[in-house]
Amino acid sequence: MAxxxxxxxxxxxxxxxxxxxxxxxxxxxxxxxxxxxxHAPFVSTLKPGVLTIKGDGAPQKxxxxxxxxxxxxQGLTVLAETATPLAEFRPEVLAQMIKDAEExxxxxxxxxxxxxxxxxxxxxKSAAAAIEADSRTAH
Amino acid sequence: xxxxxxxxxxxxxxxxxxxxxxxxxxxxxxKLRRAQMAAEAARPYAQRMETVLSNIAKAVSGGxxxxxxxxxxxxxxxxLLLVLTAERGLCxxxxxxxxxxxxERAYALMAQGKTVKIFCVGRKGYEPLRRLFExxxxxxxxxxxxxxxxxxxxxxxxxxxxxxxxAGEFDVATQFYSRFHSVISQVPTAQQIIPAxxxxxxxxxxxxxxxxxxxxxxxxxxxxxxxxxxxxxxxxKALLENGASEQGARMSAMDNATRNAGDMIKxxxxxxxxxxxxxxxxxxxxxxxxxxxx
Numbered sequence: 001m002a003x004x005x006x007x008x009x010x011x012x013x014x015x016x017x018x019x020x021x022x023x024x025x026x027x028x029x030x031x032x033x034x035x036x037x038x039h040a041p042f043v044s045t046l047k048p049g050v051l052t053i054k055g056d057g058a059p060q061k062x063x064x065x066x067x068x069x070x071x072x073x074q075g076l077t078v079l080a081e082t083a084t085p086l087a088e089f090r091p092e093v094l095a096q097m098i099k100d101a102e103e104x105x106x107x108x109x110x111x112x113x114x115x116x117x118x119x120x121x122x123x124x125k126s127a128a129a130a131i132e133a134d135s136r137t138a139h
Numbered sequence: 140x141x142x143x144x145x146x147x148x149x150x151x152x153x154x155x156x157x158x159x160x161x162x163x164x165x166x167x168x169x170k171l172r173r174a175q176m177a178a179e180a181a182r183p184y185a186q187r188m189e190t191v192l193s194n195i196a197k198a199v200s201g202g203x204x205x206x207x208x209x210x211x212x213x214x215x216x217x218x219l220l221l222v223l224t225a226e227r228g229l230c231x232x233x234x235x236x237x238x239x240x241x242x243e244r245a246y247a248l249m250a251q252g253k254t255v256k257i258f259c260v261g262r263k264g265y266e267p268l269r270r271l272f273e274x275x276x277x278x279x280x281x282x283x284x285x286x287x288x289x290x291x292x293x294x295x296x297x298x299x300x301x302x303x304x305x306a307g308e309f310d311v312a313t314q315f316y317s318r319f320h321s322v323i324s325q326v327p328t329a330q331q332i333i334p335a336x337x338x339x340x341x342x343x344x345x346x347x348x349x350x351x352x353x354x355x356x357x358x359x360x361x362x363x364x365x366x367x368x369x370x371x372x373x374x375x376k377a378l379l380e381n382g383a384s385e386q387g388a389r390m391s392a393m394d395n396a397t398r399n400a401g402d403m404i405k406x407x408x409x410x411x412x413x414x415x416x417x418x419x420x421x422x423x424x425x426x427x428x429x430x431x432x433x
Contacts, residue, residue, distance in 0.1 A: 012372060045365070068191065
């Protein structure tokens with residue numbers, strides 16, 4: 001049995017997950033990272049993507065968007081504006097989000113915001129691809 | 140002197156009112172429990188957000204690339220007052236105490252020569268403020284859903300405020316809401332949200348902890364990303380506190396109303412019985428004196 005550590009996934013409306021886990025894979029802005037017990041103190045912002053919780057039983061996957069992850073000696077905390085289990089997640093919602101974000105790109109007034117919004121669109125798209133790949137393996 | 144029929148009608152109408160206030164009290168009690176649970180569920184998020192932000196803020200503040208949301212625009216000429224109230228009345232002094240706090244602050248600021256703009260959330264704050272500050276009200280948001288506030292509502296308000304801030308329409312923003320203390324006590328509170336402030340004890344408790352963390356991307360980037368989110372979180376927290384306060388205030392107001400109605404019914408019934416007896420006595424006297432005259 002691998003060592004476990006406390007993990008909390010919090011959204012503004014409620015505490016989504018709280019418990020002991022062995023590994024969590026978090027979609028960070030600068031790339032996905034896995035957190036095991038005893039991770040160095042660390043703060044990273046999130047990009048839209050799939051968060052995987054590995055503990056007892058099958059790994060749980062959730063779509064998270066907006067927020068940050070904080071690892072400290074007491075454990076890992078992820079604060080996400082939205083956190084939806086993939087099973088309950090509807091692809092149309094994400095498709096709409098991508099569409100909105102693409103419109104934002106076109107509305108951008110200067111190059112810097114345009115690039116930032118473009119990056120956001122790409123991260124949404126890669127999240128969509130990841131979710132689709134996941135649903136294919138699940139069936 | 141009111142006739143017996145009038146008295147009966149009056150008692151019946153007070154009884155009907157009492158039934159309504161009683162029902163409203165019970166509805167408010169049920170809603171209060173839900174609102175309190177929502178407020179408690181949101182607390183961990185707001186707390187963690189505050190801890191992390193105050194850690195980073197301390198490391199970054201004073202630096203040249205510190206974001207404007209934290210340091211402010213360097214001026215305080217234009218103040219935005221975000222007034223969070225309810226959509227419905229009949230909840231005691233809940234709305235009026237928030238409005239009073241806002242009004243006092245607005246007059247104090249205007250006396251100092253500052254410009255005041257008002258952003259209303261909820262119709263019950265808008266109506267009394269419109270009479271005093273009609274030209275200064277820049278926005279009105281109504282939250283008319285029965286399902287309670289969602290984070291999306293708070294986000295929408297925060298987005299509007301951010302857009303106004305980026306357009307340079309104000310320098311300092313303060314939100315007014317009612318902090319839920321207990322069912323019988325709600326404290327109208329003013330909280331400055333732009334530039335962001337953190338509770339003193341929080342900052343002191345985290346002293347020295349900031350240096351240990353690794354940040355990805357850099358501290359300043361995280362801060363620019365998190366501060367707008369924090370705005371939404373603070374507004375959301377205030378909305379939830381307000382929701383619980385509103386129900387608490389309504390519950391105690393309706394409890395009082397029910398009790399008053401009960402007292403009134405008792406008094407009216409006493410008058411009714413006395414009048415009835417007086418009438419019977421009068422009739423008897425008439426019959427007896429009629430019989431004696433024969």
